[in-house]
Amino acid sequence: xxxxxxxxxxxxxxxxxxxxxxxxxxxxxxxxxxxxxxxxxxxxxxxxxxxxxxxxxxxxxxxxxxxxxxxxxxxxxxxxxxxxxxxxxxxxxxxxxxxxxxxxxxxxxxxxxxxxxxxxxxxxxxxxxxxxxxxxxxxxxxxxxxxx
Numbered sequence: 001x002x003x004x005x006x007x008x009x010x011x012x013x014x015x016x017x018x019x020x021x022x023x024x025x026x027x028x029x030x031x032x033x034x035x036x037x038x039x040x041x042x043x044x045x046x047x048x049x050x051x052x053x054x055x056x057x058x059x060x061x062x063x064x065x066x067x068x069x070x071x072x073x074x075x076x077x078x079x080x081x082x083x084x085x086x087x088x089x090x091x092x093x094x095x096x097x098x099x100x101x102x103x104x105x106x107x108x109x110x111x112x113x114x115x116x117x118x119x120x121x122x123x124x125x126x127x128x129x130x131x132x133x134x135x136x137x138x139x140x141x142x143x144x145x146x147x148x
Contacts, residue, residue: 001046004029008037009046016050061106063113064090064135067121069101075126076101088116099128 004027011023020034027034041047071079076094080101083089091104107113121130 001041005037005041005046008034009041012038012047012050016052059106060108063105063107063109065105065107065113066133066135067101067103067105067117068095068129068131069103069121069127070099070129071101072126072128073099075124079124079126083120086116086120088112 007027008023011018011026020031020038024031024034038047069079076099080092080094083101083103084092088105088107089103090106093102094100095102105113105116107116117130117132121127
């Protein structure tokens with residue numbers, strides 16, 4: 001990837017609906033060049049998907065909770081698979097200690113969050129500890145860019 005590729009990616013992260021012509025004008029290159037570069041970046045797996053970012057409140061998801069879940073190693077893969085399939089789970093990560101999951105959960109209200117934790121976590125064998133932190137306000141959030 002060169003500087004132009006990075007600039008194309010930055011523009012697409014800013015606005016995934018930016019046209020090739022608009023990006024080309026901004027960078028001083030041809031529309032065909034932008035199209036070819038974007039296609040190559042998709043084929044290489046640099047660009048995984050084009051998507052939309054929706055404010056969760058418009059989907060009746062007013063509670064944003066971050067759960068750190070420690071589980072015994074033999075239960076971790078099964079627990080991760082199960083939680084990944086839950087509608088309430090916005091993102092899920094296996095952490096470097098190989099004992100814990102970091103789970104971002106979106107629910108309509110506190111009652112729904114309590115139901116989720118009671119039914120999916122507290123009633124489970126193999127879970128050692130659960131910590132929950134609620135989002136108070138968003139200062140900055142990712143609208144694309146590297147998935148690290």
